[in-house]
Amino acid sequence: MAKLTEEQRRQRAAARARQKALAAEQADRQDNERRERWAREGMRLTWEEVLAGEPCRGCGEPMHDSLGDWPPLMKLSEEQRREHDAAEARFKEKHPNCKSSRWSYSGSRVTHCSSCCPPPPLSPHTLRKLADFCATLPSKEERKKDFDTWNLTLTCDHVAQHIQHREHDHVSTRVVDCPECGGERRGVVQSVRVGPAYSDDAIQAERAVADEERLAGELAAAQEKLRREERKAESTRRRIEEMQKQLKPES
Ligand SMILES: [Zn+2]
Ligand SMILES: [Zn+2]
Ligand SMILES: [Zn+2]
Structure with a gap:
């Protein structure tokens, strides 16, 4: 067989890249449709519902079984191995054609499917940790x-x-x-x-705009404070006048 020319090799690589991009586009479309369906049908659980023991609205299994994580596969006892195999068989039966990833809560042995089961809600603790982390990022x-x-x-x-x-x-x-x-x-x-x-200039310009906005905000707040102080002073002045009138007998 004749060796491929440089040009042929380039064309084949381009065709492969295009094929991969089209496949990614298709998978993305399916992901979006799935997310829209979960939202439309109210399939996502809230954190409170998870705590209350509501089962997964995708597969119907408990979200968390409190059995603790599986030990490493090599360290499973005879009985644990049987349980593990049974759980695995049950999962395959429920998800015969799902090739997507799986997820489970830590400390739980129930496995959920990323195609069939909406992702779990984050705990308030995790959300706080995320917010703390974001606060440490540079501006x-x-x-x-x-x-x-x-x-x-x-x-x-x-x-x-x-x-x-x-x-x-x-x-x-x-x-x-x-x-x-x-x-x-x-x-x-x-x-x-x-x-x-x-560019450095663009970053400088943006910083200048941010500084200006911050200053404008501070100025507006200071003006508002001044107006409040003036109103307070005005009412004090009026009270003093009233008191002086009461002290001075009418002539
Ligand atoms: Zn386009
Ligand atoms: Zn599930
Ligand atoms: Zn599935």
């Missing part, structure tokens, strides 16, 4: 100097811009909204790093 202006712009060629042949942290050497996002196609979700066929997303 948006500070982070901008570390961001690069990438050009993404999409399945519709439009090129969309994508911004991400410089430390990433590829774009892991596989489907994005195409601004040229009215926000339609499109698979990413090819990505090329362009360079810094924000």
Whole structure:
């Protein structure tokens, strides 16, 4: 068989990249449809419902069985292995064609399916930890100097811009909204790093705008405080006048 020319190799690679992008686009569409259905049919549990012991609205199994995590597979006792195999068989029976990932709460042995079961709600503790973590991140202006712009060629042949942290050497996002196609979700066929997303001047300008907005806010608050003080002084002045009138006998 004749060896492929450079051009043929390039064409084949391009065709494969396009195929992969179309598949990602299809999976993304199904994910979105699933999420919309979960929202429409009210299938997501709240944290309170999980605590109250409501079963999963996807598969009907308990959300949490309080049995503790499975020990590592190598360390299962004879009896635990039987239970584990039975649980595995039960899962396969309920989800014969689901190839997606699985999830379970820590400390629980019930396994849920990412296709059939809406994701579990976060506990207030986890939400607080997330908020604390976000508070430690540098400000948006500070982070901008570390961001690069990438050009993404999409399945519709439009090129969309994508911004991400410089430390990433590829774009892991596989489907994005195409601004040229009215926000339609499109698979990413090819990505090329362009360079810094924000010039130093742009970052400076943005910081100046942020400073100005902050100052304007502080000025408005100070003016409002002054008006309150003036109203208070005015009413005190009137009270003093009243008292003076009462002290002075009418002439
Ligand atoms: Zn489930
Ligand atoms: Zn499933
Ligand atoms: Zn497009």
